[in-house]
Amino acid sequence: xxxxxxxxxxxxxxxxxxxxxxxxxxxxxxxxxxxxxxxxxxxxxxxxxxxxxxxxxxxxxxxxxxxxxxxxxxxxxxxxxxxxxxxxxxxxxxxxxxxxxxxxxxxxxxxxxxxxxxxxxxxxxxxxxxxxxxxxxxxxxxxxxxxxxxxxxxx
Amino acid sequence: xxxxxxxxxxxxxxxxxxxxxxxxxxxxxxxxxxxxxxxxxxxxxxxxxxxxxxxxxxxxxxxxxxxxxxxxxxxxxxxxxxxxxxxxxxxxxxxxxxxxxxxxxxxxxxxxxxxxxxxxxxxxxxxxxxxxxxxxxxxxxxxxxxxxxxxxxxxxxxxxxxxxxxxxxxxxxxxxxxxxxxxxxxxxxxxxxxxxxxxxxxxxxxxxxxxxxxxxxxxxxxxxxxxxxxxxxxxxxxxxxxxxxxxxxxxxxxxxxxxxxxxxxxxxxxxxxxxxxxxxxxxxxxxxxxxxxxxxxxxxxxxxxxxxxxxxxxxxxxxxxxxxxxxxxxxxxxxxxxxxxxxxxxxxxxxxxxxxxxxxxxxxxxxxxxxxxxxxxxxxxxxxxxxxxxxxxxxxxxxxxxxxxxxxxxxxxxxxxxxxxxxxxxxxxxxxxxxxxxxxxxxxxxxxxxxxxxxxxxxxxxxxxxxxxxxxxxxxxxxxxxxxxxxxxxxxxxxxxxxxxxxxxxxxxxxxxxxxxxxxxxxxxxxxxxxxxxxxxxxxxxxxxxxxxxxxxxxxxxxxxxxxxxxxxxxxxxxxxxxxxxxxxxxxxxxxxxxxxxxxxxxxxxxxxxxxxxxxxxxxxxxxxxxxxxxxxxxxxxxxxxxxxxxxxxxxxxxxxxxxxxxxxxxxxxxxxxxxxxxxxxxxxxxxxxxxxxxxxxxxxxxxx
Numbered sequence: 001x002x003x004x005x006x007x008x009x010x011x012x013x014x015x016x017x018x019x020x021x022x023x024x025x026x027x028x029x030x031x032x033x034x035x036x037x038x039x040x041x042x043x044x045x046x047x048x049x050x051x052x053x054x055x056x057x058x059x060x061x062x063x064x065x066x067x068x069x070x071x072x073x074x075x076x077x078x079x080x081x082x083x084x085x086x087x088x089x090x091x092x093x094x095x096x097x098x099x100x101x102x103x104x105x106x107x108x109x110x111x112x113x114x115x116x117x118x119x120x121x122x123x124x125x126x127x128x129x130x131x132x133x134x135x136x137x138x139x140x141x142x143x144x145x146x147x148x149x150x151x152x153x154x155x
Numbered sequence: 156x157x158x159x160x161x162x163x164x165x166x167x168x169x170x171x172x173x174x175x176x177x178x179x180x181x182x183x184x185x186x187x188x189x190x191x192x193x194x195x196x197x198x199x200x201x202x203x204x205x206x207x208x209x210x211x212x213x214x215x216x217x218x219x220x221x222x223x224x225x226x227x228x229x230x231x232x233x234x235x236x237x238x239x240x241x242x243x244x245x246x247x248x249x250x251x252x253x254x255x256x257x258x259x260x261x262x263x264x265x266x267x268x269x270x271x272x273x274x275x276x277x278x279x280x281x282x283x284x285x286x287x288x289x290x291x292x293x294x295x296x297x298x299x300x301x302x303x304x305x306x307x308x309x310x311x312x313x314x315x316x317x318x319x320x321x322x323x324x325x326x327x328x329x330x331x332x333x334x335x336x337x338x339x340x341x342x343x344x345x346x347x348x349x350x351x352x353x354x355x356x357x358x359x360x361x362x363x364x365x366x367x368x369x370x371x372x373x374x375x376x377x378x379x380x381x382x383x384x385x386x387x388x389x390x391x392x393x394x395x396x397x398x399x400x401x402x403x404x405x406x407x408x409x410x411x412x413x414x415x416x417x418x419x420x421x422x423x424x425x426x427x428x429x430x431x432x433x434x435x436x437x438x439x440x441x442x443x444x445x446x447x448x449x450x451x452x453x454x455x456x457x458x459x460x461x462x463x464x465x466x467x468x469x470x471x472x473x474x475x476x477x478x479x480x481x482x483x484x485x486x487x488x489x490x491x492x493x494x495x496x497x498x499x500x501x502x503x504x505x506x507x508x509x510x511x512x513x514x515x516x517x518x519x520x521x522x523x524x525x526x527x528x529x530x531x532x533x534x535x536x537x538x539x540x541x542x543x544x545x546x547x548x549x550x551x552x553x554x555x556x557x558x559x560x561x562x563x564x565x566x567x568x569x570x571x572x573x574x575x576x577x578x579x580x581x582x583x584x585x586x587x588x589x590x591x592x593x594x595x596x597x598x599x600x601x602x603x604x605x606x607x608x609x610x611x612x613x614x615x616x617x618x619x620x621x622x623x624x625x626x627x628x629x630x631x632x633x634x635x636x637x638x639x640x641x642x643x644x645x646x647x648x649x650x651x652x653x654x655x656x657x658x659x660x661x662x663x664x665x666x667x668x669x670x671x672x673x674x675x676x677x678x679x680x681x682x683x684x685x686x687x688x689x690x691x692x693x694x695x696x697x698x699x700x701x702x703x704x705x706x707x708x709x710x711x712x713x714x715x716x717x718x719x720x721x722x723x724x725x726x727x728x729x730x731x732x733x734x735x736x737x738x739x740x741x742x743x744x745x746x747x748x749x750x751x752x753x754x755x756x757x758x759x760x761x762x763x764x765x766x767x768x769x770x771x772x773x774x775x776x777x778x779x780x781x782x783x784x785x786x787x788x789x790x791x792x793x794x795x796x797x798x799x800x801x802x803x804x805x806x807x808x809x810x811x812x813x814x815x816x817x818x819x820x821x822x823x824x825x826x827x828x829x830x831x832x833x834x835x836x837x838x839x840x841x842x843x844x845x846x847x848x849x850x851x852x853x854x855x856x857x858x859x860x
Contacts, residue, residue: 020390023389027389031329035335036335036460038461038789039393039462042458042788042789042790043189045459074328080588086327090323094318094321095323096759097507097509098193098323099326099457100508101326102329110291123170123797125795132797133457133458135764135767136766137800138800138802139759
């Protein structure tokens with residue numbers, strides 16, 4: 001059994017130590033928000049925060065998160081209480097197929113937690129580990145800028 | 156009335172209740188055969204129905220892509236959903252509203268002309284009548300044939316509004332919105348050990364080794380050369396599948412030539428040859444001529460999520476959930492491949508990651524179905540591995556396009572030939588192709604004969620091969636190359652991408668020879684005023700300046716096309732800087748798509764096409780080795796990343812409500828690639844004719860210059 005915290009909830013998971021965290025989230029905990037894209041830590045679809053740092057969950061063994069705190073897209077916000085990033089992504093209609101968005105939102109949160117006033121270039125570099133194949137990049141960059149404003153000013 | 160033409164989609168799905176039903180009080184069920192593939196079609200179809208029926212969009216329950224429930228509209232492809240599917244839905248809605256108003260008029264003994272509809276309620280001179288769609292619907296037979304005789308209304312409420320995407324919130328909140336997120340009680344996970352080539356047969360299979368890799372918790376399903384690994388724990392199944400290819404040896408694999416990465420090999424292949432247009436004529440002695448050839452490599456769809464499907468065979472009925480682009484063609488292909496009665500198959504669309512054409516989705520569905528038939532009652536989920544998606548999805552064929560022109564004394568073409576060499580652009584299971592699983596099962600189907608989408612459907616290799624410019628004589632010579640080293644099929648734009656790149660590169664070279672500015676030159680040979688307006692608008696957006704120095708390292712270029720010569724008009728201007736590599740700084744894009752259902756949705760599609768076009772132009776090309784596709788991850792098949800994305804400005808021009816809608820989803824890719832090619836030539840003072848415009852090719856050009 002491996003004990004850790006997901007989205008503020010303590011969990012105890014019975015799975016092999018080398019089980020990828022992504023599989024634990026999706027299959028053992030039913031949290032389908034984090035996506036499988038490559039399993040090679042190359043595309044960022046599976047991005048989660050581990051103790052606040054963005055990590056590709058497809059390449060993190062379960063044993064490495066024992067005692068740690070994991071945040072997934074499901075813990076970012078809800079339709080009733082959206083995170084400013086989620087509000088901003090909807091305001092900017094930042095997405096096409098949407099498969100990459102959970103990972104991108106998590107990477108963006110990691111950035112804004114560290115840097116509340118990022119430049120467009122800093123946002124782009126922070127999202128470089130995330131692939132968007134549909135070409136929604138411009139809207140996504142604008143949405144992160146907008147979220148930063150919302151977080152600073154409350155609107 | 157005699158002049159009414161019933162659109163083909165209404166002819167194929169003629170009952171009005173195939174499109175619109177009033178099943179529950181206050182609700183309207185609208186069915187469309189089109190499916191959401193990230194392009195926003197759910198939102199647009201809802202707007203069309205709400206507008207035409209005069210109901211609020213919130214009342215509409217949309218059914219899409221389900222062989223038990225929705226019209227058969229073939230594939231959601233080719234930028235045709237709004238242009239054809241939307242038009243059919245709109246006509247059906249207009250007729251349904253008219254029938255219900257007729258019923259209301261009879262009940263109320265009022266002239267129909269005095270009645271109107273407000274959110275489904277019938278009003279007379281603005282006053283509620285107590286009647287509404289839901290009380291009237293049981294009295295009207297909507298099972299009748301559509302006549303397409305009721306024109307859509309001209310005053311619009313929903314159409315033309317930038318309604319937010321109905322499906323986006325669920326994705327932003329991480330809800331299980333995708334095929335890949337679907338689960339079922341008792342579900343098992345399957346992974347296929349792929350047959351390397353359609354002719355390959357298993358020489359030996361070390362089942363014990365696979366069982367060991369699966370910790371004794373996997374089963375092996377084998378039939379002929381079809382091998383699947385099956386288990387309840389996805390992690391264990393994945394681990395076994397990752398090593399399984401090393402435990403199978405195959406016979407009947409002919410090595411391919413990795414040199415076929417690049418397109419020049421196409422010239423030496425047997426091909427089916429056609430001349431579309433006037434017979435070629437020899438230029439008169441002394442007449443100025445132009446000729447140049449352009450190539451591109453195979454391109455991958457490279458969906459962000461590998462293909463997935465779920466299948467259940469229960470009580471003699473096979474149900475398949477899939478992110479296919481065509482539920483009906485997939486159903487037919489499954490029936491054919493698995494020797495099942497189509498009446499005993501249902502295919503239901505689930506949303507998937509963006510596909511941009513025929514990728515692995517249909518094959519994954521067949522994989523799941525084959526396993527499900529052998530495990531009745533057990534839901535079987537398949538999710539391809541990343542290397543499987545890159546290695547086995549059909550790719551867009553490598554192409555070579557040669558432009559030849561003879562010129563008048565002002566340097567304008569009087570005779571134009573676009574000669575095209577390409578593998579096939581369709582091997583969809585409903586377009587003459589085989590499902591991969593079927594090729595591995597006993598008694599595999601024969602190799603699909605070479606075929607390409609017909610010109611009546613926009614063509615495949617020939618797509619946009621004919622320039623829109625008003626030249627006196629234009630022809631396409633098409634060489635459909637029969638044998639390709641890897642399976643090829645449709646990708647967003649099909650042949651248009653390279654053909655527009657070739658034609659627009661030639662236009663710039665011809666402008667230079669004529670001593671004219673590229674924009675001015677194009678405007679001098681465009682006869683269609685909508686085309687002229689789009690080119691002029693893009694130039695204006697970019698602040699286009701004629702006469703900027705050539706070879707300065709910074710360059711501007713323009714590209715233009717009307718997609719398929721019958722969908723949206725699109726012009727793109729690119730600003731680039733080139734040192735050792737190409738950096739795109741800014742893209743300006745103008746498009747005319749006629750009646751726009753959802754302006755923000757249309758802009759989103761244009762932007763996506765621009766960014767995908769930049770990625771194709773600068774980075775993309777499938778790598779081959781002797782065994783097949785060797786670029787099987789995102790490092791060997793790089794695509795554009797966030798830090799490489801330029802500023803992109805897109806605008807809609809001439810959105811005239813009196814003009815029919817023109818498909819816009821694939822309009823911007825070709826012009827973007829062309830604009831970048833021209834901008835790079837301007838920046839370098841030397842032209843690169845082979846895509847992608849990678850660092851290696853730029854260095855090569857600089858060394859030669």
